[in-house]
Amino acid sequence: MEVRLYKSISYTIVDGNNQSNIRLRVGDVINILEDISDDRETELKTITSYAQIRAIFLHTKDQLQIPFLLLNWFISLGINDSKLGCPRYRFQQLSDQTWRRIYAIKWIDHQPNNHFIHQCRKTGCENGNHDKTNVYYLHNIFYYTAI
Numbered sequence: 001m002e003v004r005l006y007k008s009i010s011y012t013i014v015d016g017n018n019q020s021n022i023r024l025r026v027g028d029v030i031n032i033l034e035d036i037s038d039d040r041e042t043e044l045k046t047i048t049s050y051a052q053i054r055a056i057f058l059h060t061k062d063q064l065q066i067p068f069l070l071l072n073w074f075i076s077l078g079i080n081d082s083k084l085g086c087p088r089y090r091f092q093q094l095s096d097q098t099w100r101r102i103y104a105i106k107w108i109d110h111q112p113n114n115h116f117i118h119q120c121r122k123t124g125c126e127n128g129n130h131d132k133t134n135v136y137y138l139h140n141i142f143y144y145t146a147i
């Protein structure tokens, strides 16, 4: 088994006549639609989950290269910030094994465009260096990129 690490990965998804080019980089925050429906219900229930890419690697098996992402998840606190009205999140710490960290890239079918802001305290964050022990973030839902 051989594992190779990458800073970014590009691929093209072909769906009928449509083609989309995806480029993922370490540090990007991806969103994944997760199926949370239980077996008793017939309706499909989904939520959008967010995670930051910590590493990109290719796993070679039987001469096939399979791309995977190592992820840290943003876990919803279910509340909004009182000033900005943006949803609050707690960033998954390395010791937290509740959520699976390894994700096959085939589920990422669009370019990520998600923005999370660190909830800086009065002390701890300086000159663009953020205090990693403070794990609280806001999802900036008002940020749009013109394409």
Ligand SMILES: [Zn+2]
Pocket (backbone or CB within 6 Å): 118, 119, 120, 121, 125, 129, 130, 131
């Ligand atoms: Zn900060």
